[in-house]
Amino acid sequence: MSDPIRVLVADDHPAVLSGLVTLLDSAPDITVVAQAVDGTSALRAAQQHRPDVVLTDVRMPGATGIDITPRLRGTGASVLVISGFDLDEYVLGALAAGADGYLVKSEDPARILAAVRDVHRGDAVLSPAATRAVVSALHEAEAPGSSPARTSGRAPGEADPASGPRGNSGSGPGSGSASGPGSGPAMIPAFTRREEEVLAFLAQGLSNQQIASKMFVEISTVKSHISHVLNKLGLDSRVQAALWWQQNRD
Numbered sequence: 001m002s003d004p005i006r007v008l009v010a011d012d013h014p015a016v017l018s019g020l021v022t023l024l025d026s027a028p029d030i031t032v033v034a035q036a037v038d039g040t041s042a043l044r045a046a047q048q049h050r051p052d053v054v055l056t057d058v059r060m061p062g063a064t065g066i067d068i069t070p071r072l073r074g075t076g077a078s079v080l081v082i083s084g085f086d087l088d089e090y091v092l093g094a095l096a097a098g099a100d101g102y103l104v105k106s107e108d109p110a111r112i113l114a115a116v117r118d119v120h121r122g123d124a125v126l127s128p129a130a131t132r133a134v135v136s137a138l139h140e141a142e143a144p145g146s147s148p149a150r151t152s153g154r155a156p157g158e159a160d161p162a163s164g165p166r167g168n169s170g171s172g173p174g175s176g177s178a179s180g181p182g183s184g185p186a187m188i189p190a191f192t193r194r195e196e197e198v199l200a201f202l203a204q205g206l207s208n209q210q211i212a213s214k215m216f217v218e219i220s221t222v223k224s225h226i227s228h229v230l231n232k233l234g235l236d237s238r239v240q241a242a243l244w245w246q247q248n249r250d
Contacts, residue, residue, distance in 0.1 A: 003118065004030055005029060005031070005120045006033045006051045006052045007031065007032050007033065007051055007053045007055055007116060008033060008046055008077070009021055009024065009032055009034075009035050009054075009056075010036040010041075010045075010054065010056040010057060010060065010065065011056070011057040012037050012044035013057075014037075016057070017035060020055060020082075020112075023109050023112060024116065034046075038062040039060050039063025039067060039068045040058045040063060041062075042056060042068055043063070043071055046071075046075045046077055050075060050077070051077050052078065052120050053077060053079075053120050054072045054077045054121055055081070056079065058081060058090050065083070065094070066081070066099075067091045067098035069081070069097050069098075070097055071235065073236055078100045078119040079100055079101075079119075080099070080103065080119050080125065081099045081102045082112070083105065084107055090102075092134070097236075098236030099237065100124055100125065100237050100238070101115055101125030102127060103125065104129055109177055118207070122208050122238070123206070123207040123238075124239045140165050152221055189232035191229065192228075194225055195229050198222060198229060199228075199229055199241060200245065200249075201214060202241055202242040202245065202247050203243075203245040203249070205242070208226075229241055231250045
């Protein structure tokens with residue numbers, strides 16, 4: 001039997017934090033290794049415990065879940081944002097910061113457990129509300145004369161986050177060759193045919209397993225292609241790559 005998925009839970013509401021910890025610990029394949037009540041302690045706990053997945057709230061004292069996402073990814077963790085808010089600004093901010101998924105707290109408990117497993121496998125997770133926000137942003141970006149969607153990587157009204165180590169290539173949306181949803185035209189990297197296939201499948205919302213089945217390759221091969229794509233685009237997560245493809249495909 002494989003080792004359980006090690007999770008850090010960060011939320012400033014004691015009842016919500018306790019509920020999430022109880023839910024996660026009830027699953028035999030998941031274990032909570034640390035808890036945090038604000039952004040600063042979440043970063044400290046991630047650096048100390050090196051969890052596989054961080055489940056973080058959006059709005060917390062000190063630094064928001066969006067602010068700390070790049071630095072959490074820098075510890076090697078996948079980041080799943082879970083919030084009571086389904087505002088477009090929060091959803092797009094979290095994805096621009098490199099989050100692997102976004103859920104609202106009204107999700108069914110089984111869905112939350114499945115989402116933790118999915119992001120640990122390298123898949124992306126979006127609640128229906130988050131998906132609507134992304135689709136809306138893409139439509140606005142495509143509309144003539146529309147103003148860019150917000151992808152600053154921080155919550156509305158929050159100050160710019162302090163700079164810190166980034167996951168993967170070390171550059172986020174708006175830097176390097178790629179762009180976030182709603183930003184201007186991007187330079188198109190030289191992708192291999194297989195990398196383009198993977199990008200197209202990512203944009204369709206397929207999991208690694210589904211992509212592997214369609215391409216008749218091993219999951220490890222799919223993950224390798226995704227890693228190369230992210231490096232070429234200068235992005236942090238597969239969600240960002242999927243959005244890039246939606247905006248820049250022919």
